[in-house]
Amino acid sequence: MDYPHLAEHKLSSEDILKGNFLHARRDVVSLPDGSQATREYIIHPGAVMIVAQLGDGRLVLERQYRYPVQDVMIEFPAGKLDPGESSLACAQRELLEETGYSARQWARAGMLHPVISYSTEFIDIWFARELSLGERKLDAGEFLDVFTASPAELLDWCGKGRITDAKTLTGALWLQNVQSGAWALDWQTPAL
Amino acid sequence: MDYPHLAEHKLSSEDILKGNFLHARRDVVSLPDGSQATREYIIHPGAVMIVAQLGDGRLVLERQYRYPVQDVMIEFPAGKLDPGESSLACAQRELLEETGYSARQWARAGMLHPVISYSTEFIDIWFARELSLGERKLDAGEFLDVFTASPAELLDWCGKGRITDAKTLTGALWLQNVQSGAWALDWQTPAL
Numbered sequence: 001m002d003y004p005h006l007a008e009h010k011l012s013s014e015d016i017l018k019g020n021f022l023h024a025r026r027d028v029v030s031l032p033d034g035s036q037a038t039r040e041y042i043i044h045p046g047a048v049m050i051v052a053q054l055g056d057g058r059l060v061l062e063r064q065y066r067y068p069v070q071d072v073m074i075e076f077p078a079g080k081l082d083p084g085e086s087s088l089a090c091a092q093r094e095l096l097e098e099t100g101y102s103a104r105q106w107a108r109a110g111m112l113h114p115v116i117s118y119s120t121e122f123i124d125i126w127f128a129r130e131l132s133l134g135e136r137k138l139d140a141g142e143f144l145d146v147f148t149a150s151p152a153e154l155l156d157w158c159g160k161g162r163i164t165d166a167k168t169l170t171g172a173l174w175l176q177n178v179q180s181g182a183w184a185l186d187w188q189t190p191a192l
Numbered sequence: 193m194d195y196p197h198l199a200e201h202k203l204s205s206e207d208i209l210k211g212n213f214l215h216a217r218r219d220v221v222s223l224p225d226g227s228q229a230t231r232e233y234i235i236h237p238g239a240v241m242i243v244a245q246l247g248d249g250r251l252v253l254e255r256q257y258r259y260p261v262q263d264v265m266i267e268f269p270a271g272k273l274d275p276g277e278s279s280l281a282c283a284q285r286e287l288l289e290e291t292g293y294s295a296r297q298w299a300r301a302g303m304l305h306p307v308i309s310y311s312t313e314f315i316d317i318w319f320a321r322e323l324s325l326g327e328r329k330l331d332a333g334e335f336l337d338v339f340t341a342s343p344a345e346l347l348d349w350c351g352k353g354r355i356t357d358a359k360t361l362t363g364a365l366w367l368q369n370v371q372s373g374a375w376a377l378d379w380q381t382p383a384l
Contacts, residue, residue, distance in 0.1 A: 003264045006257040006335050017209040017216060022232040022310060024214055029259060032335045040214040041260035042234070042310065065198040066308040067221060068233035072195045073308050110351075114358045115306045115313070116258040116265055118214060118234065122356070143198050143224045158365065159302075159375040164314070166306045166358035173350065173365040183351040 005032055008039070016040065044121035048091040049078040051109070051171045052101055052128040059154055059175075060099050060131070064144040074163050076171045078123065088190060091126040099146045100136035103128035107185035109178070112170045123167050125174060127185055151175055197224055200231070208232065236313035240283040241270040243301070243363045244293055244320040251346055251367075252291050252323070256336040266355050268363045270315065280382060283318040291338045292328035295320035299377035301370070304362045315359050317366060319377055343367055 008029040017024035023043040031037055052060040059076075066073045079094035081087070088106060095101050109125040136146070149157075157163045158172045177183040200221040209216035215235040223229055244252040251268075258265045271286035273279070280298060287293050301317040330336070341349075349355045350364045369375040 003255060003257070003337070006255065006264050006337065008257050008259050016211055016214075019208055019216070019218060019232045020230055022208075022216055022234075024209060024211070024216065026211060027259070031333055035333065037333050038212055039259040040211045042214075063195060063198065065195070065200050066305075067200050067219070067231040068310060068312050069305050069308050069314070072198050073305070075308075110353045111356050112358045112361055113258075113261050113265070113356045115311065116261050116267075116357050118260060119307065120260050121307070122261070141223055141227065141229045145195070145198065155369070155374070159369060161302045164303050164305045165308050166304045166362055169304055169365055170358055170361040173361055173368070176365070176368065177347070177351060182347070 007032065008037075011036065040118065042119040042121070044080075044119050045083070046081045046087075047078055047121060047123045048081070048087055048094060048126055049076050049123050049167050049171060050091050050095045050126050050128050051076055051175055052095055052099070052103060052131055054131055054148065058148040058150055060095075060101055061147055061149055061154070062098065062144045063147065073165050073168075074157065075165050075168045078167060087124045088126070091124070091128070092190075095128060096134065097137045097139070098142075098144065100134050101128075101131045102134060104130035104132075105187050105189050107187045109174045109183075109185060112167060114166055125171060127174075127178070127187075129187075151179060199224065200229075203228065232310065234311040234313070236272075236311050237275070238273045238279075239270055239313060239315045240273070240279055240286060240318055241268050241315050241359050241363060242283050242287045242318045242320050243268055243367055244287055244291070244295060244323055246323055246340065250340040250342055252287075252293055253339055253341055253346070254290065254336045255339065265357050265360075266349065267357050267360045270359060279316045280318070283316070283320070284382075287320060288326065289329045289331070290334075290336065292326050293320075293323045294326060296322035296324075297379050297381050299379045301366045301375075301377060304359060306358055317363060319366075319370070319379075321379075343371060
């Protein structure tokens with residue numbers, strides 16, 4: 001902890017929601033001035049997102065209806081970690097299940113926290129290349145379109161408000177800086 | 193709705209959590225194939241984020257401990273809409289309360305959805321310039337440091353994983369593309 005004058009410390013913790021999908025907790029914490037407050041937040045196992053690029057530079061994207069925002073969103077493929085699953089294994093599984101693509105080369109770019117005020121969720125950002133197309137295996141009740149777009153189209157949609165999903169906007173930031181050479185990726189070829 | 197083959201429709205809705213801070217609902221929905229599923233999500237009033245730039249180009253940033261991720265995060269100033277409050281009024285209020293700065297010129301850049309799978313939250317992205325420094329008025333129990341950084345430092349921290357907050361990463365994407373001239377802002381000078 002580099003900034004102890006900002007830190008909050010747990011005094012107690014309880015479940016306040018165990019839903020089918022959402023799990024929320026409420027903690028009582030001590031604040032930097034010694035007073036107390038409650039913090040309510042969603043417990044999340046973490047997730048991955050995949051920026052998968054075809055040989056011609058086009059990106060693998062999805063269109064999916066997102067009920068909480070009542071709209072069809074354009075997104076990079078993404079999904080939650082299964083218990084005990086590594087981040088790379090999850091990225092390989094989600095890309096294949098949702099889009100049908102497998103990738104020979106992978107690079108972990110970084111990480112994002114979508115909502116630091118009320119969720120523990122993190123999303124690992126993976127780049128994938130040398131793709132081959134097989135058959136996708138959507139979960140029951142999962143409906144999404146897979147399509148491709150050029151990096152220029154993607155960035156245009158971000159600037160025009162057609163893409164508003166924070167993880168996808170963050171993927172666009174990574175893509176733009178990797179393409180310009182400002183940020184470097186460390187590519188690996190995982191064993192099959 | 194451009195993609196009716198992806199849409200989900202509400203059949204019923206109930207509160208599943210009314211906490212001090214979090215409000216969650218569970219809806220039963222019909223899926224595109226006619227089957228049913230439940231959707232659980234956080235109800236959020238919406239928020240704003242401010243990319244405020246000083247005359248020398250430096251950006252106004254905050255360091256704040258974020259309990260759900262158990263770390264001090266670097267962020268652009270941001271905050272929730274009060275009931276009936278306009279997005280611009282919220283941005284002006286939050287910038288002043290958290291940092292002490294007022295801005296003469298404002299531009300709404302766009303919007304992001306931090307977590308489309310389980311929250312209704314949106315964040316309006318505002319740019320602010322021609323700043324003057326007054327006195328900040330933090331809420332009770334709010335502890336945060338205000339500091340400044342150059343755009344180059346900000347982008348370096350994004351690429352090196354020192355910034356992982358999705359709204360701030362999205363602000364960096366906007367800043368980079370506004371600076372390069374790829375994306376334009378429509379500046380306004382609100383009446384005082």
